[in-house]
Amino acid sequence: MVELASTSCVLEVPATVGALGDIASLVLRLAAAAGLGKGATYRLRLAVDELATNVVMHGYRGGDGRITVRGRSGPGGVQIVIEDCAPPFDPVEGRLPPACPGIPPEERRIGGLGIHLALTSVDEFGYAHRDGRNISTLTVKAEGTDRCPPRP
Amino acid sequence: MPLSVSLSIEGDTTVIELTGELDAKTAPDFHRTIEKAAGHGTRTVEIRMAGVGYMASAGLRSLVFAQQKVANDVTIKVVGAIEPVSRTIRTAGLDRSIVLTDE
Numbered sequence: 001m002v003e004l005a006s007t008s009c010v011l012e013v014p015a016t017v018g019a020l021g022d023i024a025s026l027v028l029r030l031a032a033a034a035g036l037g038k039g040a041t042y043r044l045r046l047a048v049d050e051l052a053t054n055v056v057m058h059g060y061r062g063g064d065g066r067i068t069v070r071g072r073s074g075p076g077g078v079q080i081v082i083e084d085c086a087p088p089f090d091p092v093e094g095r096l097p098p099a100c101p102g103i104p105p106e107e108r109r110i111g112g113l114g115i116h117l118a119l120t121s122v123d124e125f126g127y128a129h130r131d132g133r134n135i136s137t138l139t140v141k142a143e144g145t146d147r148c149p150p151r152p
Numbered sequence: 153m154p155l156s157v158s159l160s161i162e163g164d165t166t167v168i169e170l171t172g173e174l175d176a177k178t179a180p181d182f183h184r185t186i187e188k189a190a191g192h193g194t195r196t197v198e199i200r201m202a203g204v205g206y207m208a209s210a211g212l213r214s215l216v217f218a219q220q221k222v223a224n225d226v227t228i229k230v231v232g233a234i235e236p237v238s239r240t241i242r243t244a245g246l247d248r249s250i251v252l253t254d255e
Contacts, residue, residue, distance in 0.1 A: 017177045042206070042236040049208050053176045113244050114209035120243065 008072045015056045015065035015084065023052050023069050027080065034073035036142055043121035044140040048080050050118035051091060051136055059086030059134070077123070077141035088129045091115045091136060153205070154178060157185045165196040171203030174211035182214045190221035197222060202232030211237075212244050219249060227251060 011026045013019035027048050031041040048069070055067055070081040095115045119125055124139035155178035156171040166189045174182060189197050197218065201207075218228055229251040230241065238252055 020175065020177060039236065045206065046208060046236075046240070049175060053208065053210070057176070113212060117209055117240060117243060 008070050011069045011071075013067055013069070015060045015067050015086075017053075017056055019067070020049060020052055020056070023067070024049060026069060026071060027078075030071040030073040030078045030080070031140075034075065034078045034142060036078060036140065040077075040140050040142065044078055044080070044138070047118040047121040047138050047140070048082065050114040051082055051138070054089075054091070054094075054114060055082070055084045055086055055134070059084055059089060075142060077139060077143075079137065079139045082136045082138070083133050085133055089134055090127045090129070091119060092125070092127060095119055155181055156203075157181050159185050159188055161192060161194065164194050165198050166192045166194045167198045167200060169200040169203070173206040174204055174214070175206065175208040176210040179208075179210035179214050182211070183217060186214060186218045186221060190218070195225070196227045196229060198229045198231055200231045201237060202234070204233065204237055207233075207237045207240055209240075209244075212240065212246065215241070215246055215250060219246075229253060231255060 009026060009030065011022060013022050024045055027045050028041065031044055036044065052067055052069070055065075056062075059065070065084060065086060068083040070083070072079045095112060118138075121140075122138045123141045124137075126137040128135045153173045155174055158169045160167045160169075168182075168185055168189055170182065172178065199215075199218075204211075215228070215230070222228065228249075230238075231253050232255060233241065233252065238247075241247055241250065241252060
């Protein structure tokens with residue numbers, strides 16, 4: 001169980017590529033507050049960035065929308081919740097399928113790779129769809145393991 | 153952080169040097185430079201990434217684009233990538249077709 005602060009930060013941004021930097025800044029602040037190491041900080045940033053980018057590019061499909069990011073940090077790690085009102089999308093279902101020996105890497109779909117990167121970068125991941133909102137919860141533990149992710 | 157991209161030719165190698173962060177916002181700059189590099193017709197395209205502190209899958213997309221743009225006999229090298237960046241490249245399986253080296 002990750003020990004986290006009881007208070008949380010909330011950031012609401014338009015679903016645009018330009019807003020991804022604001023989300024990254026929040027994530028880096030939370031990682032610093034939790035005392036995460038370089039590797040864990042990188043993994044957390046990558047995971048949140050990939051999922052938020054996916055919401056911007058594919059969720060709202062370039063249309064108007066908002067992304068809400070909630071974060072909590074503590075000595076045990078950082079937990080980030082990403083919420084959006086785009087059509088329902090479970091990242092676990094949308095990740096890159098297992099390797100097909102006949103398909104070279106350069107012909108694989110990169111969008112699925114982004115989600116694969118996100119899901120293999122965090123220690124815990126959860127998804128729910130409630131009240132018309134996609135809710136993804138990512139946790140990176142201070143003492144988490146940097147598993148060598150499986151090749152797609 | 154913005155991305156700085158430079159393009160030069162050293163002998164039979166086209167060199168792209170990147171500094172900064174390579175993500176969905178900045179990758180289009182890299183993409184455009186790859187298009188120019190592909191037109192140079194050198195035998196090697198060397199992408200120096202020691203100055204890249206962060207790379208998302210948008211950067212992978214650019215590397216895949218580079219593979220598609222150059223001729224089959226052109227070698228693409230990624231040089232000096234920090235460990236989390238090379239990990240991302242390996243996770244995507246691109247190290248099977250792109251040469252990853254420290255220097």
